[in-house]
Amino acid sequence: MLLSMAIDLRQALTRYAEAVLEDERRSTPETARAREERAGTLCEMTGTSDVVAAIHAATTFLGRRVAGPHGRGRRGGARARTGP
Template identity: 50%
Template sequence: MLVPAARDLRIALAAYADAVIRDERCPTPASARAREDATFTLCVMTGTRDPREAVARTDAWLAGKDVSVGGYAATTADIALIGQAVSDDPGAVAPAA
């Protein structure tokens, strides 16, 4: 399983939290769809099917705890290595390891 970069996990978690809050405050078809999209994204990124498990796994990864995903134990070190290869400049090329 590919382990998402910490930055991407934080963005997905924030988008999920925002979508849940908006949908809880003022439910509309658009807010429900946004919540479904954010839930799907976070679940796919964490290899889960349940949003509560996705949030727990994201929190664990960001806290540096080992998390087993499909037989692969992902750690913060994995996330950090991937994060080093990710640049805010889309035109930049990551150095070879």
């Protein structure tokens, strides 16, 4: 369950970021509406009422350790770099 929620949150964050970029590139009523819809989705998923709080809640959740398929924890974010 946590893994599917993490995937959904990552997708929602990505879609919001894409909508923001598109709205910043060429703002139209459609791009503004898409941005607001993506923000609303993030707020709904995280139980917040403002997009900044939603982004914070999502990234905090994704940064926590999530049990992998073999019971070992793994980071929800970027992989650690190994080597020199």
